[in-house]
Every structure is written in C-alpha cells, then in structure tokens.
Amino acid sequence: MEQTYGEVNQLGGVFVNGRPLPNAIRLRIVELAQLGIRPCDISRQLRVSHGCVSKILARYNETGSILPGAIGGSKPRVTTPNVVKNIREYKQGDPGIFAWEIRDRLLADGVCDKYNVPSVSSISRILRNKIGNLSQPNQYENSKQPPPQSALSYNHIYPYSYPNAMSPTGTKMSNAPGVPVTAGHMSIPRAWPSAHTVTNILGIRAFMDPAAAIAGTEGYPPKMEDWGSVNRTTFPTAHGVNGLDKSAIDNDIKYPQPSSTLSSYVPACAYSPSNQYGVYSGPAGSYVTPGHHWQSQGTALSHPASGMTMHGGEIHPPLSFKHPSRDGDRKPPSSLIKQQHEALNGVHGLSLPTSSP
DNA sequence: GGCGTTACGGTTGAT
C-alpha cells in the first residue's frame, strides 16, 4: 500500500495508473487555467496528459471542485429502512399484494422515485427475507429511524455516513507515524450518479454536521475521496507536525514543485497515508476546505458556476480565480502578460514554458 | 497544433 511505484507518461510526468493525480497538481491545473494558460501548455508544464487536464478543468467548471470523485464503493442501496417499512405496511395491509404492485405503490406514494425504486425482484427478496416473518422484530424499527427518504433520488445526498462518524476503529486506516493526521474527513455523504457534486466533493457536510468534521481529529486519516472534508484548521501547516516528512520530500522530488508555497494551501494530509503512493504523497490540499472557517481565512477561491468558495489559504491575490470561459481572451503562453508570469513564478515557482520550445 | 472524446488498463470500496 505504501510502496512507491508509478509510471511515466509520454510527457515525462509520473502518475499512478488508476489513481487520481495529487491535489496539488489538480489545483495547479485549475490555477494555470484561470490565469489564462492554455490547457495544452498546462499539460506540458505539469506533464499531465491533455486529456486529463481537459477532464479536470471540465469538472471544475461543472462542479467547482477539482477533487477526484469517489472511487470504489457501490451505489446506495435502494432498500432503505423506510422502503422496507413501507413494503411491510403494504404487505400487511394486503397480504396478497404482488411485488409489482408494491413497486407501483412505492412510486405512487412517493416513497421512491423512478430512480431508486427497488426492482420487483428486490421487493420479492425483501418480502422473503425481511418481511417473510413478520413476527420477528424489525431490525430497523429497533434502531434509530433514518431521516425521511421519500422520493429519494440518487441526486440527493444519500445518508451514506458511516454508522459511527467517529469510527476510529477503521482498521484499514492506519495512522502512520510522522504523517499528519487530518480532520473532518469522515462521513462524507456520497451521492449518485454524480459523485462530483460540489457539496459532495467539498464535504459540505462539515458545515451541516460539525461533529462529523471534528470526528476526524480522532486519528482517522481521510480517505482520499474524502479530501474535501479535510479541515484545514486542525493542521496549521503542512509540515507542522513533524517538520518535513519523507512523503513530502518525495513529493517534491518526483513532482518538482514549490511545495513550500503550495503546501500552504495544500496541506500534507490531503492524501491520507493509507492512500499515499510514494510518488504522490506529500503536500496536498485542503484548499478546498469545507470547514466552517474557510470563508474567513485568507483568500477565497470562488467558482463562478457553482458559487462555491474554495479556500485559497495563502494564495496570492493574483491567483484569484477567473473564469477563462468568461475572460474570452485566453492568451497563448507566448503572449502571457508579465503579471501572469510573475504570478506563476512568484507564487508557484513555475517557469512557464512556451508552446514551442 | 489544440482540444474534446473515448477505449483501455488500472485501483478502490461496498456487497
């Protein structure tokens, strides 16, 4: 898991197949684009395939987030306790009811919508497995009832939080020594089909559920897909815990980038130790900090389409995001204004290449 | 040459 491996793409960039680019790179792609740098030049500069640049920028424009989507997992189950409860009621009211009739009633009563209504076979299974013996106490009714889920669709935030938001017992999440542990990463609701909703990716739940945001301080490193909920306030600096940890150094080596600057708003723990590859580990970001402090910290990056505000940390004013599509005057690198170069060189230590070497 | 799209091989996490 922690082993170092990676591949080199045609541009000489290092990547790990199947894994997202580091947040730092993703952020820089967006930043450079906001500065009016063409995607092809961003691709060359960061040594990321143009397809990837295009994808990240498209996603950013669409969702306001540069974070990767939630990898793995399954869609939320449609047989929610509420659905089961209703099915039981239907069955009790009419023992001869057919599964397809139940399905229709679930739709008609607004318990489900067309997107999350269980299939007839699912209903049959529910009837067989969960309702077949009505004398048995119901597992759901004995527990806390979930929030109302009528007409729940995949586009809603599915109550996909872990049973225990604190869940420090997550055995898979080792807390590697020397690796800063971050906060507020658990219990990110997952939504389908789009896992890229701003609220989802940015972990807005931290706003609505401060307890969840705090939960992560219990030493439960964030899943990478949970970066969005990393609470910057809990780790003042990227290397503040143990100074420069090895992973951060590795990152700088393999991704020659001015981490000293970048890490100021891309803290080290964005890639959880459990998800870090050697080539990717190190400073990464909570520049999209969902914590409730981010609006009051430093420069905020706002996304024009979503209205989302991305925490800019210590991003310099020249990096205030502009929306390229609205600038309308995207300039080729060769004609980059001096300010842009200075912004990039000064802020990121980037030496912008020109399109034609 | 730039860029959107997509096939591909890969990873991840829930079931």
Added chain:
DNA sequence: GAATCAACCGTAACG
C-alpha cells in the same frame, strides 16, 4: 477472506 461489481482514475490515441 475472496470474489464480484461498479464506481472512479489518467493515459494514449483518435478525429
């Protein structure tokens, strides 16, 4: 605990 499935990833190639 392994297998399966379905989500995601970035690259490379195509148009």
